[in-house]
Amino acid sequence: MEPVTFLEAIRQALFEEMDRDPAVICIGEDISVYGGAFKVTAGLLERFGWERVIDTPISETAIIGAACGMSYLGLRPVVELQFVDFIACCFNQLTNFVAKSNYRWGAPVPMVVRAPSGGGVHGGPFHSGNPEMYFMHTPGLKIVYPSTPYDAKGLMKAAIRDNNPVLFFEHKFLYRRIKEALPAEDYVVPLGQAMVRRKGSDLTIVSYAAMAHTSLEAAAELAKEGIEAEVIDLRTLVPLDQETIVNSVKKTNKILIVHEDTRTGGIAGEIAAILNEQAFEHLDGPITRVTALDTPVPYSPPLEERFLPQLADIVRAARDLARF
């Protein structure tokens, strides 16, 4: 098979799921004729028609609300937020209406919210965000943040078939920069399973999305110095695959957590707490993190570069940690 981009992998998943199940519909801003701001839904209208590819007014609250209502009748709406930053506009619908629905009254909300996210593309303070932790702190939502085309397609299919609301973060930096040949046959990547992308024995690097690639690159550099890092790609933040993280730390005894999200309240803190609870006696060095700064995402390239974790930061932090 021809290798396809990250973006195309997601598009294929949408096509195939809509083909498989007429309960799957897409709803969002500019997704039909235009094919979405990033063209992820390009071609869906021509194949599935107006009733299944629905353009909406610029009303994030109404979009999430309507998708929730549709799911109550058994549909499986896939929402596109034009950029994940606009998720703040529907925070209430997501965290209060959607997330609490199954718990409160046993009404599952099988919907997917797709959202182009992440920095490195000079999007500035309102088009570069990684707001996943607001939602990780909201019981009832699942959160997927893939790093490869294979995973993006398989996780999207799993998300659409899941009976719970799933936030599906699509890192914009990855959209057209990576390619991978995908299996011809139908496959899913189950939610809640991290992936060990590289085996190693000296320390564990845990990351996800675009930073999973930078972490792998760092591991390659470290290997040249004789430091063997194990690299875990979380793929799904909720449910979090605690077992894979804990097992790896029991083997390497050291952990470095890398995320593009800002530092305070980022997932590194949560993973540190989990390791304190489950692997305290196995730790031979401080739980270390490399993260973005605690600032808004700045616009100008040198500022954004300073904001984002860089390869050199990861290598340096790993080297320091390995010395323990």
Add this chain to the structure above:
Amino acid sequence: MFPKNTLRPAWPPPMHNTAKNNGRAKVTASPALTREQHLDLYFFMALNRAVEEAMVRLFRQNKIVGGLYSSLGQEAVSVGTAYALEKRDWMAPMIRNIGSLLVKGVPPRDIFTQHMARYTSPTKGKDGTSHFGDLKNLHIVSPISMLGDLIPVMTGVAMAGRYLGQKIVAMTWIGDGGSSTGAFHEGLNLAAVQRAPLVLVLENNQWAYSTPVSRQVPLRDLADRARAYGVHSAIVDGNDVAAVYQTAKAAVDRCRAGQGPVLIEAKTMRMRGHAQHDPAEYVPQGMFEYWKARDPIERCEKFLTANKLWDAKTKSEIHARIDGLIKADLEFAENSPLPPPELAEQGVYCEGPLCLEPRWERPIAEVTPPGCSVQAAWKVSDPGSIEAGQAMPGAPLAKFTRMEKTPAAPRSPAKGSTKKIAARSKGRR
């Protein structure tokens, strides 16, 4: 406030003083109600009031967990609107729509157990008050506390019903205060642009907690909000149950005929404080007196008597039935256990199979390739000039060709493997 003769608008803007009913057509005549319908409406209003009075007693006995809200004086709105729905239709009540729940088929016991946080309640104690629903049988969507949120949700219900080929109507309610939330406006606009079969009942009970309607909205008629969205609207005396029903029925029929959403403003009065804790001292006494003289249940009784639709015997039979229902259901609720503590940990996620599969009432082939419509649902033919109705040259209707399979991968600007990705951070420091 601002110097005159500037381009700034005066603030606050003058009250939009509209003529009675604001030029809206009077309630379109639906066939006169039958005796049974009149008696039904009376029964549900009286049941509504009796259920709530029973809960006030429970509240005084400390048996209600949390707050207790009252719809005293507003029963005609809840009952009259919900009575216009059919079994297949969907609704989502607000806190003061106990009457709507009863009409849709919820037994009083569910309302008692919800307020008493019992294990036998529809939410098993996970949530209280009217915060419960029933997807499978009664087609009720649970409200949440955040005002306005139900409007987009019920718009989605209406859209999904249409997509599945079900001829359903979705109905929900909002207060005068709640009509200022963003969700109200986003939801109503989406419903309008989608022509969704949604009936939105704007229950203007003059107060939002302690704030009078005039301090919330500078409009005489809140129904005017609908105009901004091109939504059909009606205003009705919310204390006249038959008029409320007829207005709602016309709205439901209009929706079912595919003519788009309807907003009904029902003018009424909240006859108690915001909730039990609130003595409502901010309400002028004369206002209570004005509305007391227009109590919807007393009005209905007078109407039934004047039109010889009942006699003393019928009335006492109705009340005996209500008393029996309440007694049995109260007993059930009071004897119900509280939930086991471990229930707190369960049900955050749906683990099992989906509890509701879509019910198709049209051929699936109509929405799957090659049957699904790719005809443009709209066209742009007006250039949008200030001079209305201008034509523009050419026929600018987008053309769509059907695509039979997943199109080939789009060209991708950057080639290479996953490894290349880290290049962005290479050698920068």
